[in-house]
Amino acid sequence: xxxxxxxxxxxxxxxxxxxxxxxxxxxxxxxxxxxxxxxxxxxxxxxxxxxxxxxxxxxxxxxxxxxxxxxxxxxxxxxxxxxxxxxxxxxxxxxxxxxxxxxxxxxxxxxxxxxxxxxxxxxxxxxxxxxxxxxxxxxxxxxxxxxxxxxxxxxxxxxxxxxxxxxxxxxxxxxxxxxxxxxxxxxxxxxxxxxxxxxxxxxxxxxxxxxxxxxxxxxxxxxxxxxxxxxxxxxxxxxxxxxx
Numbered sequence: 001x002x003x004x005x006x007x008x009x010x011x012x013x014x015x016x017x018x019x020x021x022x023x024x025x026x027x028x029x030x031x032x033x034x035x036x037x038x039x040x041x042x043x044x045x046x047x048x049x050x051x052x053x054x055x056x057x058x059x060x061x062x063x064x065x066x067x068x069x070x071x072x073x074x075x076x077x078x079x080x081x082x083x084x085x086x087x088x089x090x091x092x093x094x095x096x097x098x099x100x101x102x103x104x105x106x107x108x109x110x111x112x113x114x115x116x117x118x119x120x121x122x123x124x125x126x127x128x129x130x131x132x133x134x135x136x137x138x139x140x141x142x143x144x145x146x147x148x149x150x151x152x153x154x155x156x157x158x159x160x161x162x163x164x165x166x167x168x169x170x171x172x173x174x175x176x177x178x179x180x181x182x183x184x185x186x187x188x189x190x191x192x193x194x195x196x197x198x199x200x201x202x203x204x205x206x207x208x209x210x211x212x213x214x215x216x217x218x219x220x221x222x223x224x225x226x227x228x229x230x231x232x233x234x235x236x237x238x239x240x241x242x243x244x
Contacts, residue, residue: 022065023065023071023075023079023164024061024062024065024079025061026058026078026082026161026162026163027161028054028057028058028061029055029058029082029086029161030160030161031054032048032051032054032055032058033157033158033159033160033161034159034160035047035051036048036051037157037158037159038159038243039159040156041148041155041156041157041158041159041241042156042241042242042243043089043150043157043241043242043243044242044243045089045092045093045096045097045240045242048089048093049093049096052093055086055089055090055093056090058086059086059087059090062079062082062083062086062119063118063119063120064120066079066119066120067079067080072164073138074164074165074167074168075163075164076137076138077134077138077140077143077162077167078161078162078163078164078167080129080133080134080137081134081143081146081147081162082161082162083117083119083129084126084129084130084134084147084148085146085147085148085157087116087117087126087129088101088111088126088148088149088150089150091104091111091114091116091126092104092150092240098240099239099240100151100238100239100240101149101150101151101238101240102238111126112125112126112127112130113125113126113127114126117129130147134147135201135204139204139207140171141175141201141204141205141207141208141215142171142172142174142175143171144197144201144204145171145174145175145177145178145179146158146162146170146171146174148241150240150241151236151237151238151239151240151241152237152238152239152240152241153184153195153196153234153236153237153238154241155174155178155184155197156177156178156241157241158170158174175219176219176220178195179216179219179220180219180220180222184234185216185234186234187216187220187223187225188223188229189223189224189225189226189229190226190228190229190230191229191230191232192212192213192216192225192229192230192231192232193232193233193234194212194216194231194232194233194234195233195234195236196233196234196235196236198212198215198231198233199233211227212231213225213226213227213228213229213231214227
């Protein structure tokens with residue numbers, strides 16, 4: 001009997017730890033996005049500011065329920081995408097009003113290198129989440145069209161949360177929407193004027209297709225993009241993606 005009680009307590013403790021780090025619901029984030037982000041990805045930061053308490057509650061949920069190795073891959077990926085987007089909005093709200101995320105500094109650190117994100121007892125930066133937790137861990141080029149840096153030239157912020165159940169379809173749709181939107185890319189069969197995202201992260205796209213031209217062609221069913229199409233990259237607009 002003296003061994004049963006400690007074993008039972010150990011099981012209870014292990015179960016409690018597991019329960020404390022369940023896959024979080026992203027409904028609260030989704031509700032905020034529906035309310036404050038229009039279908040084109042423009043963000044009502046003033047409106048977000050009035051609901052900042054609700055945003056903070058969601059960020060606290062993420063803090064206390066960070067990914068575990070036994071989570072499905074899509075649940076982990078959705079978590080980190082939502083975390084990146086939600087904490088980026090929080091950073092803007094902390095410094096609002098601003099004209100651009102490029103204005104945000106903490107000493108010699110820019111917005112991407114400020115360690116202000118606490119998750120599971122660790123401090124993260126936006127840069128670390130994007131490049132280590134997302135790009136390096138999952139090697140999925142579609143992530144580039146899901147994370148939002150609050151700039152006009154960034155892929156638009158989706159006005160609902162990513163979840164393990166909707167992740168693949170929403171990533172596929174986000175990729176096609178961005179590539180075929182002439183706010184970001186101007187396409188023809190023999191000439192591609194592309195977002196600088198394709199220049200900055202070329203290696204990610206070339207892991208999946210032999211060329212940028214072929215990657216674009218795969219996502220433009222209405223065009224037959226030549227493998228010899230010329231490539232140029234459009235200047236990035238870092239102005240805030242604010243709904244006026």
